[in-house]
Amino acid sequence: MSDDRTRINSIEEMRFRLLIDAVIDYAIYMIDPDGIITSWNAGAKRFKGYEEAEILGQHFSRFYTEEDRKAGLPQRALDTAIREGRFEGEGWRVRKDGTHFWSHVIIDPILDPSGRLLGFAKITRDLTDRKMAEETLKQSEQQFRLLVQSVTDYAIYMLAPDGRVTNWNLGAQRIKGYRPEEIIGQHFSLFYTPEDREAGEPQRALDIAIREGRFENKAWRVRKDGTRFLAHVVVDPIRGDTGTLLGFAKITRDITEATQAQQVLEKTREALFQAQKMQAIGQLSGGIAHDFNNLLTVILGNLEIVRKRAVDDPRITRLLDNATQGALRGVSLTQRMLAFARRQELKTESVEIPTLIQGITGLLRSSLGPAVIIETRFSPELEPAMADVNQLELAVLNLATNARDAMPDGGKLVISAQTEEIHDQPQLSLAPGRYVCLSVTDTGEGMDDATLGSAMDPFFTTKGVGKGTGLGLSMVHGFTEQLGGRFILKSQKDVGTTAELWLPVALANSTTEPATEETAMSRVPRLCVLVVDDDSLVLTSTSLLLEDLGHRVISAASGAQALGLFDCEHDFDLVITDMVMPKMSGEQLAQAIRVIRPHLPIILATGYAERLEGFAARLPRLSKPFTQLNLVEVIALAMK
Known part of the structure; x- marks a missing residue:
């Protein structure tokens, strides 16, 4: 019986040893x-x-x-096991090859039945991977904490579930002005404006973040010093593994400067777009006016010849007069279009603004009526402006008429002027220099933004069908731009409108350009005239008008054809050439003729005011549409 028990114990001991030896995830010894x-x-x-x-x-x-050996840790572990019945701990251990691993150690004392210490059972587990993961996580958390704390362009902080601030980074301190000890524990609604707090915006932000998983908004916030800034705000809820709400992560960015810069950029883009639009419409208007002037030249020229040769019949005379008046209305329309396109003929001179306004005061009062009070305010230091007197008077009358229509129940019209020095103000689009700012201000209905944005467009009008051409303001715009100035329109709905004409200050020795008209009945000898124009209708009409005056006319449809006629030994006394022609312009033709016949008089006919330089700028110019009287005057000037 005793042998059997011994054999059983031996088998059990062998099985236990096999079990221990089979374990490879734990060091057991x-x-x-x-x-x-x-x-x-x-x-x-x-x-x-x-x-x-x-x-x-x-x-x-x-x-x-x-x-650890020098510190006595091995013996201390055994002493603890004896004293407390167990030792458990973690620490670095050393393998045979000298490498270190992180281990979890348990030491249990082994005692015999009498309590005598027989030794120790030691179990060690390699936790290096877990330790590395913990260290990596710890390092990551430290780096993230340092990163968040170092960010200065964003306010990044946490909120408790009830909205109290629980931490605070440098960006929050810089943007909002509070130090951590001043704000941690305070409710985040402190950053909201009073009106937003009254409207319940802080709690609404948290509710949306909880319900939708995120809250994002742009709104005004308040700094510690009471100043406001435009903020971009993001609030994210933070939840635990079980879904419990732990609080909120809040990120705020000060976008005040960025928003203002964007607004400036948008205004600049809008101004550029407006300038490009006006330039494009101006080019279109100028081209249309040029072609229309050619047609009017033909119509008026032929009407004039027909009238001279028609029988003395009142009915026919009335028809001719009516047709002529219609054509002259077309002339007025094209002149306004050319004014907008900055291609009208201007006779610039030094203009005293107070004197000019005083000269048209009577006309202004009769046009505006008794319900409108006219007031003038001129600076004592006001300098004369460089302008075309007739065009400037027409511009002021246009602006005054618009003001009257904006004040159906009466009001006040203030005309003022002062000298301004422009240095570097891109918003005015003016070259540096001295300018006279002539302002016309009314107390009328004003314009909304949409109307103001289109007010200077050609043919845009708010006066209804048949009550205006829509060219008044566009004409003023083109007139001031052609002078090198600027037309600025300011308006506010139900407040009024101010129109500003920025005109260059006149030079000290500015004088009026000499008049080109001669006496209509000047006697000019019979001439041989070369007429050049690519428009056959204009060419025929001009030739007929000249022939009716008794001149001999030879015509050419192009510059090249005209130059060829000089080889045919024609003895021309005068050349009248269109300015705008394909392949060879009138200016280029004039330069070529000057080489052949240096002293031959040349007249440039033009549908709008081209910029000319050199000798061409000094040549007599015949503006389309022209009458027979205009031909007599310009020929007399050219033949002097």
Whole structure:
């Protein structure tokens, strides 16, 4: 019986040893009361690298780092196991090859039935991977904390579920002005404007973040010093693993400067678009006016000849007069279009603004009526402006008429002027220099933004069908631009409108350009005239008018054809050429003729005011549409 029990115990002991040896995830071994290793399993061999024959009989302290051995940690672990019945801890251990691994260690004392210490059971687990992961996470959290704390362009902070501030970064301090000790524990609604707090905006932001998973908005916020800034705000809820709301992450960015810069950029883009639009419409208007002037030249020229040759019949005379008046209305329309396109003929001179306004005061009062009070305000230091008197008077009358229509129940019209020095003001689009700012201000209905944006467009009008051409303001715009100035229109609905004409200050020696008209009945000898125009209708009409005056006319449809006629030994006394022609312009033709016949008089006929330089700028010019009287006058000037 005793032998059987011994055999059973031996089998159980062998099974237990096989079990221990089979464990490879734990180092399980025995040490005697002095710390000498007395057993070694497969797990210990895998973790620590020692074969059983190498390590049995060695002291277990060899697994500790040198620093821990010097600090007495091996013995302290055994003492703790004896004193408390168990030792458990974590720390760095050393493998056979000298590499370190992080281990979790349990040491249990082994006692016999009498309580005598037989040794210790030691279990070690390699937790290096977990330790590395923890260290990486810790380092990541530290780096993230440092990153958040170092950000100065964003206010990044946390809120408790009830909205109290729980932390505060440098960006929050810079943007909002509070130090951490001043704001942590305070409710975040402190940053909202009073009106937003009264409207419940702070709680609404948190409710949306909880309900939708995110809140984002742009709104005004308040700094510690009471100043306001435009903020872009994002609020995200923070939840635990179970979905419990832990608080909120709040990110705020000061976008005041960026928004203002964007607004300036938008205004600049709008101004550029407006300038490009006006330039494009101006080019279109100028081209239309040029072609229309050619047609009017033909119509008026032929009407004039027909009238001279028609029988003395009142009915026919009335028809001719009516047709002529209609054509002259077309002339007025094209002149306004050319004014907008900055291609009208201007006779610039030094203009005293107070004198000019005083000269048309009577006309203004009769046009505006008794319900409108006219007031003038002129600076004592006001300098004369460089302008065309007739065009400037017409511009003021146009503006005054618009003001009257905006004040159906009466009001006040203020005409003022002062000298301004422009240095660098891109918003005015004016070259540096001195300008006279002539303002016409009314107390009328004013314009909304949409109407104001289109007010200077040609043919745009708010006066209804048949009550205006829509060219008044566009004409003023083109007139001031052609002078090198600027027309600025300011208006506010139900407040009134101010129109500003910025005109260059006249030079000290500015004088009126000499008049080109001669006496209508000047006697001019019979001439041989070369007429050049690519428009056959204009060419025929001009030739007929000249022939009716008794001149001999030779015509050419192009510059090249005209030059060819000089080889045919024609003895021309005068050349009248259109300015705008394909391939060879009138200016180029005039230059070529000057080479052949240096002293031959040349007249440039034009549908609008081209910019000319050199000798061409000094040549007589015949503006289309022209009458026979205009031809007599310009021929007399050219033949002097």
